[in-house]
Amino acid sequence: MSELTISGNLQVMGVINVTPDSFSDGGKFESFENAFTHARHLIAQGVDILDIGGESTRPGAPQVDLQEELKRSIPLVGAIREISNIPISIDTSKAKVMQAAVEAGATMINCIWALRLEDSLRVAADLGVKVCLMHMQGSPANMQQNPAYSDVVAEVRDFLKQRIDAALDAGIAGEQIIIDPGFGFGKSIEHNLLLLQSLAEFRQLGVPVLAGLSRKKMIGTILDKPVDQRLYGSLALAVMAAMLGADILRVHDVAETLEEIAMVKALGRAIS
Ligand code: 9MG
16 A cells, blocks of 8 residues: 555545436436536535536447537536636537637536547647546447456556646646546456555656546445445545545535545644
8 A cells, every 4th residue: 555645735526417317416417407506506515626517428328419518518617607716627528618618617628538539639728728637448438348457557657648748748738737547437446446556656747636436336336335325435435545645536425525535634734
């Protein structure tokens, strides 16, 4: 097990899926009204960043066309920006959605394809906002069919290093880059656990690390729980990720995670 590496600036990112088919909340926030109410609720709870997504990224999820994704996510970004200065991340891999979201007030792009799809790297560089570059083996359609690595930690680290270099070459400033090992994106439970244990290694790449473990299938498999009963498993993993070096935790249960994180931060102050 690695040493404790608690980030001095640990942040909680709250997930808002404006989709009918999200794995984690089954379409609860599909309507604009529900999603907007949820956003206000998370802001009141003290969330640091909101992550708005209009296309599900769960394994096997169907692709959403551009117009539909714009319709789902952009009005929500704009409405949140009218009531708050909260940092807003747009969870998308489409360049046109990135552009429209930033024009509506988003301050970050969360791209599960690490800006590898058409035009996205150039557009993200032109927009000048923060970018989260995530590792994924395969695509959402096939990623969980038979994920295989000879050394998962080295392969994910090398991929993230290459994507950091590509982002820098495209003109994205180092301070704007965040990386993410992509838990559950083309990974078995064992791969996920090895990556979690090695989180501190990713920090050596010199940019903040985001970890998204909340309600994921590995928790369901380990605890034999359906998605609506994974709170305690999610909190346990959030605390571990925070103690192993994550800078941003992407979560569904914001208030509960913030309480856990307050304890981790107190420990960080005590040992620093
Ligand atoms: C969109 N999305 C779903 N899970 C995620 C994760 O683990 N990381 C990031 N960056 N995005 C995610």
